[in-house]
Amino acid sequence: MLKVINLTKRFGGIKAVDNCSFEIEERRIFGLIGPNGSGKSTILNIIMNFERPDSGHIYFKNERIDGLKTHQIVQKGIAMLFQNTRIFKRMSVIDNLKIPLIYIREKEKIQERAIELLKFFDIYHLKDEYAGNLSYGQQRMLEFALVLMSNPDLILLDEPVGGLNPIMVKKINDIIKELRNKYGKTFLIVEHNIPFVMDTCEKIMVLDAGKKIAEGSPEEIRRDKRVIEAYLGKTET
Amino acid sequence: MAFSNIRNTVLFIITIIVIFILPIFYRNDYLLRIFGIMAIYSIIAISWDILYGFAGQLSFGHAALMGVGAYTSALLNLNFGFSVWLCIIMGGLLSALIGLVFAFPSLRLRGPYFVISTIAISETLRLIANNWIEVTNGPYGLYKFSPLLNDPLQSYLLCLCVMIICILFAYYIIKSRIGLAFQSIREDEVLASACGINTTFFKVLAFFISAFLAGLGGALYAHYVVIVTPTIMGSSISCLIMAMVLVGGKGTIIGPVIGAITLYSLIESLRFLGVVYNLVITSIIIILIILFFPGGIAELFKTIKSISHLKSITFSNLKIKKIIFTYHGDD
Numbered sequence: 001m002l003k004v005i006n007l008t009k010r011f012g013g014i015k016a017v018d019n020c021s022f023e024i025e026e027r028r029i030f031g032l033i034g035p036n037g038s039g040k041s042t043i044l045n046i047i048m049n050f051e052r053p054d055s056g057h058i059y060f061k062n063e064r065i066d067g068l069k070t071h072q073i074v075q076k077g078i079a080m081l082f083q084n085t086r087i088f089k090r091m092s093v094i095d096n097l098k099i100p101l102i103y104i105r106e107k108e109k110i111q112e113r114a115i116e117l118l119k120f121f122d123i124y125h126l127k128d129e130y131a132g133n134l135s136y137g138q139q140r141m142l143e144f145a146l147v148l149m150s151n152p153d154l155i156l157l158d159e160p161v162g163g164l165n166p167i168m169v170k171k172i173n174d175i176i177k178e179l180r181n182k183y184g185k186t187f188l189i190v191e192h193n194i195p196f197v198m199d200t201c202e203k204i205m206v207l208d209a210g211k212k213i214a215e216g217s218p219e220e221i222r223r224d225k226r227v228i229e230a231y232l233g234k235t236e237t
Numbered sequence: 238m239a240f241s242n243i244r245n246t247v248l249f250i251i252t253i254i255v256i257f258i259l260p261i262f263y264r265n266d267y268l269l270r271i272f273g274i275m276a277i278y279s280i281i282a283i284s285w286d287i288l289y290g291f292a293g294q295l296s297f298g299h300a301a302l303m304g305v306g307a308y309t310s311a312l313l314n315l316n317f318g319f320s321v322w323l324c325i326i327m328g329g330l331l332s333a334l335i336g337l338v339f340a341f342p343s344l345r346l347r348g349p350y351f352v353i354s355t356i357a358i359s360e361t362l363r364l365i366a367n368n369w370i371e372v373t374n375g376p377y378g379l380y381k382f383s384p385l386l387n388d389p390l391q392s393y394l395l396c397l398c399v400m401i402i403c404i405l406f407a408y409y410i411i412k413s414r415i416g417l418a419f420q421s422i423r424e425d426e427v428l429a430s431a432c433g434i435n436t437t438f439f440k441v442l443a444f445f446i447s448a449f450l451a452g453l454g455g456a457l458y459a460h461y462v463v464i465v466t467p468t469i470m471g472s473s474i475s476c477l478i479m480a481m482v483l484v485g486g487k488g489t490i491i492g493p494v495i496g497a498i499t500l501y502s503l504i505e506s507l508r509f510l511g512v513v514y515n516l517v518i519t520s521i522i523i524i525l526i527i528l529f530f531p532g533g534i535a536e537l538f539k540t541i542k543s544i545s546h547l548k549s550i551t552f553s554n555l556k557i558k559k560i561i562f563t564y565h566g567d568d
Contacts, residue, residue, distance in 0.1 A: 048431065074433035082431070088424040099421045100432040102414040150433055 001026045001186050002047075002078075002154055007056035009042055009210075016042045017053070018210035024154070024203075029180055029187045031201030031218075033194065035230060039210040040190040041083060044156045047188075048080050049073055060154065074100075079152035083159045085139045089132030093123065093142055096131050100150040117145040121175075137168050144175065155179075157189045161196050169193065173200050198222065206230065245538065249491045256498055257397055266389050270462075273393045275501045276400040277458045282481040282493030283407050284450030289479075290487035291411060292443035293423025294343055297352050298359025299451055299478050302339070304470030306332040306452025307459035308366060308373060314382040314460075321383050325456040332452020333445050335362070340444035344437055356472070363470040378466030385460040392461060399457055400494075403450055408490050410446060419443055480523050486535030495534050 002024040009017040017039040024030045032040045045051040047058055049070045058066040065073050079100075088096045097114035104110060118124040121141040126134060131142060140160075147155060157176075161169045173196060179185045191197045197204060198218040206214040206221060208230040214221055221227055257276065260268040285299045310328035313319045319327070342354035366373045373379065385392045410416055418439045421429040430436050459465045468474070477500065485496025503522060507515035530537045 050427065069435075069437075070430040071433045071435045074431060080431050082428070086425055086428045086431075088421055088428065090424055091420055095417060095420075098414075098417055099429065099434065102418055102434065146432065 001028075001061060002188065003059040004043070004047075005057045005059070007043065007046060007058070008054045009039070009046060009051060010054055015210045017046070020056075020207070020210070020212050022205050022212065022215065024186060024188060026153075026186055027180060027184050028203060029176060029189065029201045031197040031204040032188065032190045032207065033192075033197055033204060033221075034207035037209075038207040038230075040207055041158055042210075043207075044080060044158050044188070044190055047073075047078065047156060074150060074152075077151075077153040078156065079147045079150055079154075080156040081143055081147050081158060081160055083162065085136065085143055087131045087139055087142050087146065089130070091131060092128055093118070093131050093134070094127045096142060096146055097149050100146065113149065113151075114145075117148055121145050137164065140164065140168070140172075144172075148179070152185070154186045154188065157187060157191075159191055160189065161191065161193050169196055176200055246491065249495065249535075249538075253491070253494055253498070260393065261390065264390070269389045269393045271501070271505050273396045273461055274458070275497050276393075276396040277454050277461060278478070278481060278497040278501055279400050279494040280403045280454035280457070281451050281478055282485070282497045283403060283490065284447045284454065285478050286482045286487055286489070286493045287407060287410065287419070287450070288443055288447040290482060290489070290492075291416060291423060292419040292440065292447075293426075294440060294443060295352055296339060296355040296444075296447075297472070297475055297479075298339065298355040298362075299447075300472070300474035301359030301362040301470045302332045302336060302448045302451040303455030303458070303474070303478075304366060304465075304467070305335045305362065306455030307465045307469055308379070309452070310456035311379045311382045311459045311465045312372065315379060321385060321460050325453060325460065328456030328459075329449045329453035332455065333449035336444040336448020336451075337441060339448065340441045343440050343444070359470065359472070359475065363467050366467040366470055373467070376467060378464055379459075380464040382463065383460065384463045385457070396457060396461060399453070403453070404490060404494070407450070411490060415439070415442065482533075484523055484526050484533055486533030489533075489535050492533050492535045499534065 004023070005021050007017050007020045008015065020039070020043065032043065034040050042051060046053045046066075049066070049068060053066060056066070057064060060073075060076055060078060063076070065076060065078075068076070088099065094114055097117065098110055101110045101113070115124065115127075118127055121144055123134070123138050123141050123145070126138065131139065134142060160176075161172050164172070176187055176189075177200070180187065189197065189201060198221075201218060204216065204218055204221045205212060206224070206227045208226075213226045213230055214224045216224070257272060260272045281299070281303050284302075285296070288294050288296055288299075306325075306328035309331040310321075310324040313324045313327055314321060339355055339358055343351055346354055367376055369375075385395055411419075418429070418434050421432065421434055422436055422439055422443075426436055455469070458469070481496035481500050482493045483496070484499055485494065486492025500519060500523070503519045504515055507518050510518065526533065526537070
């Protein structure tokens with residue numbers, strides 16, 4: 001579904017992403033982990049065209065998307081959940097959800113979908129409240145609803161459980177799995193919470209200093225020496 | 238809550254209608270003139286509010302757009318003898334095109350950099366009006382063109398009609414999907430684009446609509462007062478327009494109208510203090526309102542309402558306490 005080929009991005013003299021390639025199959029939950037500054041979020045930003053790559057190509061459903069504008073990428077079927085909660089705070093919850101579908105004329109259809117999602121995320125009773133008045137957890141739920149409103153095929157999640165309590169982490173884990181199993185969504189998750197990634201993702205790629213150092217199932221990653229070294233440092237023998 | 242919002246809006250609208258009807262019965266030419274200018278400033282303030290209050294684009298050069306409309310309309314009438322109405326619409330359209338020039342830097346610049354660019358463009362336009370003497374008659378301005386109508390009352394009523402049409406047009410835009418897109422850009426441009434909004438298109442559209450209304454207002458102003466000078470494009474007029482929106486309440490349709498009425502009537506009613514001191518007092522009032530009520534007069538009314546609501550709660554609490562006390566006392 002998503003193919004990233006030889007992606008490179010420099011910030012001044014630092015190579016944030018160094019010749020990175022990977023592929024995500026349809027209906028998969030793909031994890032991207034690595035120490036701080038390893039280039040994980042940069043890859044998401046490049047996919048969404050918030051950053052331009054220095055070299056490399058990105059294909060989505062066999063169509064090249066690097067170079068397209070962000071709104072065009074979204075219209076192709078990719079959506080992103082940001083690292084820091086981003087919602088339209090001075091707008092009502094229901095108006096927030098109307099934004100991704102403003103190009104659609106059928107008002108009833110939009111309303112129906114918004115209500116369905118608000119009920120799914122258990123924030124329907126807050127639909128007329130200003131989004132900024134919601135609690136952090138509720139804002140995160142609204143953000144998920146906002147991402148799903150345009151019915152994307154691929155969802156990029158940048159630290160979806162950062163700062164959330166274990167109950168919310170479990171809830172988000174269940175939501176991701178339900179969305180994949182019931183609605184066939186594909187996920188690319190960047191996360192620091194390793195137990196969450198190990199539990200949620202089926203395939204994991206590990207980055208260190210912008211370079212891909214490992215890729216495989218959670219079990220393979222757990223046993224990979226390079227991954228342990230990247231996280232804990234080399235042992236002197 | 239929705240009901241009280243509707244009630245508030247209806248109350249505001251009735252108040253505004255009553256204010257604008259007053260001079261019709263009073264039949265004083267001076268008052269008619271002042272209220273007519275208030276109505277025109279309301280249109281221009283609404284146009285700036287669409288740009289800043291709804292789309293979040295802070296432009297400091299709105300008077301220039303008003304001036305483009307005024308000069309275009311006056312020149313077309315003076316040189317080609319076009320009818321006043323056609324001239325006014327042409328003024329709005331040319332201003333809308335100049336609005337696109339203002340929009341261009343907004344696509345690349347943010348914050349103070351963008352603000353500076355709007356000042357630069359507006360100052361350039363003002364200097365052209367001031368120095369292109371063969372066309373604009375320089376600092377002396379243009380004055381030999383047709384007035385809106387010959388009767389002051391009819392002219393005033395016409396201004397009122399145009400103001401009402403502009404309010405309805407702005408309301409329609411804001412309540413439509415276009416309005417939602419504007420607000421999403423104001424709230425978070427990156428998130429808006431991540432939601433699939435073509436932010437470039439909607440920013441340009443906000444400038445186009447806003448500049449059209451400002452140009453229309455400017456052209457109406459030109460034919461209402463029958464004089465156009467480069468002063469109309471000055472930064473003081475831009476500041477006045479912005480102050481009207483901030484004082485009335487940004488991000489609302491009715492706020493700019495309230496702001497235009499408040500500020501213009503203040504400036505005029507304090508004229509007995511002299512043309513400097515009336516502005517000083519007005520400035521102090523603007524600062525106080527913005528300082529204590531950042532949401533403008535619209536917010537001031539909300540606060541008064543919530544205080545009275547709080548009092549009623551306290552009162553009912555007291556009543557409850559009294560009932561409990563009485564109950565225990567009886568016991």
